[in-house]
Amino acid sequence: MTDTTWDLQQHTPETLWALCCLNLTTAAQSARHPFHLITVATITANSTPSIRTVVLRTFDDAPPAIAFHTDSRSPKFQQLRERPDLSLHWYAPDLRVQLRAHARATLHQADPRATQSWEQSRVTSRACYTATDPPGTPIADFPPAPAIPLDDDKAGLVHFAVVNCRFTELEVLALHASGHQRVRLSLATSPPSWQILAP
Numbered sequence: 474m475t476d477t478t479w480d481l482q483q484h485t486p487e488t489l490w491a492l493c494c495l496n497l498t499t500a501a502q503s504a505r506h507p508f509h510l511i512t513v514a515t516i517t518a519n520s521t522p523s524i525r526t527v528v529l530r531t532f533d534d535a536p537p538a539i540a541f542h543t544d545s546r547s548p549k550f551q552q553l554r555e556r557p558d559l560s561l562h563w564y565a566p567d568l569r570v571q572l573r574a575h576a577r578a579t580l581h582q583a584d585p586r587a588t589q590s591w592e593q594s595r596v597t598s599r600a601c602y603t604a605t606d607p608p609g610t611p612i613a614d615f616p617p618a619p620a621i622p623l624d625d626d627k628a629g630l631v632h633f634a635v636v637n638c639r640f641t642e643l644e645v646l647a648l649h650a651s652g653h654q655r656v657r658l659s660l661a662t663s664p665p666s667w668q669i670l671a672p
């Protein structure tokens with residue numbers, strides 16, 4: 474696990490952002506990192522929140538952005554088409570650290586970014602995108618696992634989408650017996666600044 478210290482007293486905004494970058498970069502590459510899974514909230518057409526778990530696929534530090542993959546037929550993708558606002562949330566129990574951000578989504582489907590990500594993805598991951606029934610369709614029985622496609626099979630590509638999520642602030646909450654520490658990092662300027670917040 475990538476860790477130095479999450480005692481925010483020992484950080485400047487710049488070193489804390491560097492620590493976040495290190496962890497998110499590692500998390501995008503390793504399923505064992507606790508930030509590998511993100512909770513993502515979207516807003517439905519009825520203005521109700523809708524949340525789910527997704528896999529962190531990429532992280533960029535400048536401008537700050539993460540990306541996840543999804544099926545373009547899924548409700549979340551349709552919600553983001555209507556309203557590209559989302560909330561991102563991570564919690565690492567071992568580190569006792571929570572990260573939160575408001576982000577704006579850019580949707581990539583049938584474009585160079587989607588094609589490149591498709592080509593870099595595992596065939597086992599591509600299998601989901603070949604399902605006949607769009608995610609969330611009511612069906613009579615549990616379906617069998619989709620067949621693993623051949624390496625050059627692009628059947629699922631039509632449904633494959635990359636959701637790029639840009640953010641300009643990141644809230645960090647570090648739990649400590651000696652006193653919890655919470656800051657809002659502002660990343661629009663270089664070096665970043667922070668506002669300390671009541672936990």
Ligand SMILES: Cc1cc2nc3c(=O)[nH]c(=O)nc-3n(C[C@H](O)[C@H](O)[C@H](O)COP(=O)(O)O)c2cc1C
Pocket residue numbers: 510523524525526527528529541542543544547548549550608609
């Ligand atoms: C551990 C885990 C990882 C998941 N990763 C993804 C993912 O990367 N992309 C995705 O679209 N759905 C992923 N899912 C499924 C979503 O949580 C969700 O059930 C599905 O995408 C339908 O969401 P929607 O109805 O809000 O569109 C994952 C679920 C779990 C439990």
